[in-house]
Amino acid sequence: MTTSIDANAPERDWLKTYYYLRFAVSALWVALALTIARTIPQLAAVMLIAYPAWDALATIWTPAGAAAWLGTRARC
Template identity: 70%
Template sequence: MTTSAKAQGPNNDWLKTYYFLRFAVSTIWVALAFTVGKTMPPLAAVMLVAYPAWDAIANYLDSSRSGGLGRNKSQMLNFVVSIVTAVAVASTLGHGMHDVLKVFGIWASLSGLLQLATGVKRWKSYGAQWAMILSGAQSVLAGVFMLKQASGAEAVGIANIAPYAAFGAFYFLVSAVSLTVSDARRRSKTAVA
């Protein structure tokens, strides 16, 4: 990686911190969804709105470290899509969980495509983005699965969304660890040379 490439985007330390933060927030959300979220509908409602809202905030924070939303079109679109999703979830809650799951399915597919695009763009400068690319692709598939579940007759709830968030947490952890390992290897080669 050249110095100019590093100057154009977020530094690897920020990216690792960002991925670890995304992992931690998603893990907490999943734990709450599988426990108290299943038995406390008001808390589940807040959590369902908060999840895409957090994604919007996270995309904004990350893009601000690499030139802002204007320079990072996929993150800008993800920011907008996530805000619209949070509003759509809030307004759909009164219609039932099948409709909420449809909104989440559409969001998962769109945000997955945008995350995949961000990962591909970052690969050029930072490498170690394969997990984010896989996560984006998995998000698209999860979205399709949620849409299928939403059109079914079985009861659905926050627990139907939690596995999607859990896979996201896993991929963020893998990305953080992958960057940490690649940085350690690069530092080791530099020290030897």
């Protein structure tokens, strides 16, 4: 019986943490935007438009996202 060690496990752990963090930030962002919408609807509208733009840029900046965008292989 042989045991293999996955050399990419630490990098996957980092990526998993990264995506959980992105989810938490997005949930907080939407809650904040909906709370602000009652008093300053224009700011809430800007927040609800700005977040997806930031999220798209964050996706492109990850190694896997950048590799997919550029048509190359990721090194993670």
